[in-house]
Structures are given as C-alpha cells and as structure tokens.
Amino acid sequence: MILFLDFDGVLHPEGEDHTLTGGVDFCFLPRLEALLREFPHVKIVISSSWREQLLYKTLLKPFSSDIRARILGATPHSGFGLPPPYGKREGEILAWLQIHDAVDESWVALDDAYWQFGHYKDHLVTCGSFTGFDDKASAELRARFEEVSR
Ligand SMILES: [Mg+2]
Incomplete structure (x- = not known):
C-alpha cells in the first residue's frame, strides 16, 4: 500500500508559513510515524x-531514518491535468502511479485539501486544515491500513 502524504494541514496545522521556517515544527509527524511503524507494508x-x-x-x-527509508519519492x-471531477493533486497521484507501473x-x-480530489475521493483520509493529523484522522488512516493487511 502507498500513502500519498501532504504536509501543511496534516503534519502541522495550516496557517503559518512552515516552508519559510524550514518546517521546524512538524508536530504531528511523530504520531504518523508511530502508526506507520505498525504497518511496515505501507510505503x-x-x-x-x-x-x-x-x-x-x-x-x-x-522524517526519522527508518521511515525515510520507506519514502519512494514525490509526485x-x-x-495529467485531468478534467473535473478529477482534482489537481489527484491527477499528480495518478501520474505517479502510472509512471511507476x-x-x-x-x-x-x-490530505486536508479535499477539493483536490474528485473521482478518487474514496481514497482520501481528510485532516482538518487547522487541526492536522488528529485522533480522528489517525483512526481513519489505521482502518485503511488494516483493510489492506487483512
Ligand atoms: Mg495541505
């Protein structure tokens, strides 16, 4: 299974310019990494x-070095710049999947940008932009990982 990972509004709340600060907080990354360690088949x-x-x-x-080793790349x-109902980010994900067979x-x-997804909305676990990867999102992502490991 592949996790396509957004940063802003996911690994930290949206609203400050984290790119300029070098992303120093990434306050929810430890929580995501802990979950990923339970599901080693997820890239x-x-x-x-x-x-x-x-x-x-x-x-x-x-990222921690063990998780970093599981990162395959970036979209x-x-x-594809697909027409609606496809979203822009969705098109980038589909392009990555095609390029990598x-x-x-x-x-x-x-992702927190649910409007970036249309046709494949069912593949999306949404974070609230101002809450990020909270308990609710974590539980939902865990359920997706468990579906595939069963
Ligand atoms: Mg975002």
Whole structure:
C-alpha cells in the first residue's frame, strides 16, 4: 500500500508559513510515524506542494531514518491535468502511479485539501486544515491500513 502524504494541514496545522521556517515544527509527524511503524507494508510518496520549492533531500529531513527509508519519492509537479471531477493533486497521484507501473497498487491520500480530489475521493483520509493529523484522522488512516493487511 502507498500513502500519498501532504504536509501543511496534516503534519502541522495550516496557517503559518512552515516552508519559510524550514518546517521546524512538524508536530504531528511523530504520531504518523508511530502508526506507520505498525504497518511496515505501507510505503510513502510525498504529494505536498513543498516538493515544488525544496530539494528532494530537504523534503526528507523531518522524517526519522527508518521511515525515510520507506519514502519512494514525490509526485510529479504537473500531473495529467485531468478534467473535473478529477482534482489537481489527484491527477499528480495518478501520474505517479502510472509512471511507476503501480496503477494496481492500493493507495490512500492523507490530505486536508479535499477539493483536490474528485473521482478518487474514496481514497482520501481528510485532516482538518487547522487541526492536522488528529485522533480522528489517525483512526481513519489505521482502518485503511488494516483493510489492506487483512
Ligand atoms: Mg495541505
């Protein structure tokens, strides 16, 4: 299973310019990493817009080394540009899956931008932009991981 991971509004609440601070807080990353350690079959692809501004190696810095080793890459900057009901981020995810011959792979997107998803909304676990990866989102993501490991 692949987790497409957004940063702002997920790993920390949206609202401050975390890119400029180098993302020093990433306050919810430890919670996500703890969950990921329970599901070692889950790989990670970064879908955050940070990938448009930072070097790939910089994107990886906030992660613990064991989790970092499970990150496969980042989605392409411009996806398929599919028409509605496809969302922009969704198109980038679909492009990544196609490029990596992984269209049959199960996947879930952890994101606060639900409007970036249309056709594949059922693959989305939504965080509240100002709450981030809270207990509710964590429980929902765990359920998705468990579905696939069963
Ligand atoms: Mg976001």
